[in-house]
Amino acid sequence: MTAPPLELSAAYVVRTCVPEHALAAAAGVSAATLEALQAAGVVPQPTYVLGPASVRSAIAALGPREGGRAYFGISVPPWLRLAAVLAERTPATELRAALTAWLAKDLAEALTEAREDAKRFGWSRMFRDDAVDRTAVATEAERLWPEWMGGGWAVCLRRFDGPHLVAKEVGRRRIAALTDECAKAELSPEARLEVLGAMARLDAVLLSFAPHERPNGTPGLILDATAQRYDLPWPACAYGDAQGWSHRAVERVA
Secondary structure (H helix, E strand, O other): OOOOHHHHHHHHHHHHOEEHHHHHHHHOOOHHHHHHHHHOOOOOOOOEEEEOOEEEEOOEEEOOOOOOEEEEOOOHHHHHHHHHHHHOOOOHHHHHHHHHHHHHHHHHHHHHHOHHHHHHOOOHHHEEOOEEOHHHHHHHHHHHHHHHHOOHHHHHEOOOOHHHHHHHHHHHHHHHHHHOOOOOOOOOHHHHHHHHHHHHHHHHHEOOOOOOOHHHOHHHHHHHHHHHHOOOOOOOOOOOHHHOOOHHHEEEOO
């Protein structure tokens, strides 16, 4: 018998995320250090909250609005390790700025490394002529900060850093370009290989998303949809309408 969507989504969260009580241990920091980082405002909000009859994240909710147990995505512990090391030499009042500066530097380095692809696929605004525009990248890091602190990126990425951010957008845009956003009637054998490779590279930086989130997230909209459209070999998603439930109960969170 097929599990209901709430049970599937809750099982995904428990299986893949870190419960709040284990967060310090997962990051390898003391409870006191975690408390200090929270007080400094550099710990993201919980990635998921599981209630008695609900699963909620920054991007979608299933069930009623209610309290529950907090869980954190796997990208949060590495971030806490980074923050803890920066905090060793940075006053608490300056820690947010230090982390934003680190993100800008990491993003700039990733864009430089992937310059040709980045300029073609989604990141052209970060370049001036042929070089990374450091001012634009700093502005982008500031824009990303509240999204990361709000918990949304921890639903999506395996790590929150420059290489993952760049690879996600490049992969998404590359697949769209290769398929004309799935408008091409068919793909040549060579194009099928190229699309499959792009899908694999994108999949490598993404999390699966909870079942109720996947159809409206990058894994569902890009990976699953492309595989289905062109009959590409791809792991069958264990969630969704094929399992006999509707997405209509899912609330999109603005």
